Amino acid sequence: MTTRTKKQGSWRTVKREEDGCAYRMMGKGKILRRDQIDTQGLDMPNKLDDLIHDLTNMEEDRMDVVLQRKNVPSSFTGQKMALNHTRGLEASLSAFSFLFSEMIQYSQKRVAGVADLEKRLSNFGYRVGMRELELTLWREKNAKRETRVLGILVFINSTLWKSLFGKVADSLQKSNDHDDEYMITDNDPIILKYISTPKELSSFNAGAFLAGIVEAVLDGCHFAARVTAHSTASDQFPSCMTLLIKFDKSVMQREKAFEGK
């Protein structure tokens, strides 16, 4: 038997007496068939049938998805819904900046020099980038796997930047001196808005966090590269920042092979 316990917003929490588990459901007037529910990772798929049966019989208004059994996250959930409901939401820039500043201070206590500090910030970014890539690609309508250097750079310059900052990066350039180096410039990176670097740390750029994000995205697309952030401030754009992307040898060799074709 199932008892309905609580209704919060569009959620309903349902408790099953047999196993005492709480289930969450969403009601939108359609029942999902058994085979439409992803049971991967569910520890007792056979119980799902009678759960659905219970729910259908009990509820007058019909349910569509058994969204989430508590304590058994993810694979059993309506992932599409869960992933998209944060799309387009905004958070306060102050809140982000306070958090980011705390992250920098925390890192600063644990490092010997500027290079280490940037490495740590880059690591913070790397974990963000890995996830952001997955999310962006999953939402991209005509996502395809990029195989060429220029393709992936344009993807970062436009698609990734848009999904992170709501705008395209200000420029994408190829280095004159080195074939394997490219630069992406943002004239006014929003995450650096409230950051000013003291004189004794003048070589430090908090954009290392952003460099980490880009490095993770490149890595995730099989373009191994080293990405570093550099301040390219001018009077017009005092917080202007350039990411220097240096591709790994293997990537350049692959690129050459493509060119030969």
Place this chain on the structure above:
Amino acid sequence: MQGTPQPRATAASNQPGARAKAAGEDIWKNRTDKINAELFTLTYGSLVAQLVKDYEDYAEVNTQLDKMGYNIGTRLIEDFIAKSGLTKCGSFVETADVISKIGFKMYLGITPTITNISQDQKEFSLILEDNPLAEFVELPEDAVRDGLWYSNVLCGVLRGALEMVLLQVECNFVADVLRGDEVTEIRVRLVKVLDEEVPAADE
């Protein structure tokens, strides 16, 4: 913090609660610079992951998150007062209202529900229906078992911010949907109202 940032002459705004709500929404809508919420969420996640890696002990991670939150809170309060233009609250219950409807709204875009106000009006609970910090998050089993409070930074923020307005509080999570609880609940208890003095050094 009797809240009248801008005079509002609608019928609904005669209620103190409604007024706070309108003020919070106004600040959020018109006077807050925004950033992609997912970037914020993922960044917080990256921080927690780093702490777990550095300390290898969930209890210590809770403490660190609380400390960082405290540091944030002591700075955030200035921004908060400047933007909201609020002055002293008449009672702790009013403080609760301001925290939820203006504070949380201004920084996270959410308005937690206030419940379980104790008889002596010195304790209340904030129920977070949505928690922007916890989107996309699943806790591994051992984190649940060993008592990680994923969003513990919020407690520190409340503690730090309130201390700066001379309210010493104890603040902790008592339930979190990430851990399989029905709701996400923060309990706040007023310890005492502090005397005006030079603030202690940062932690």
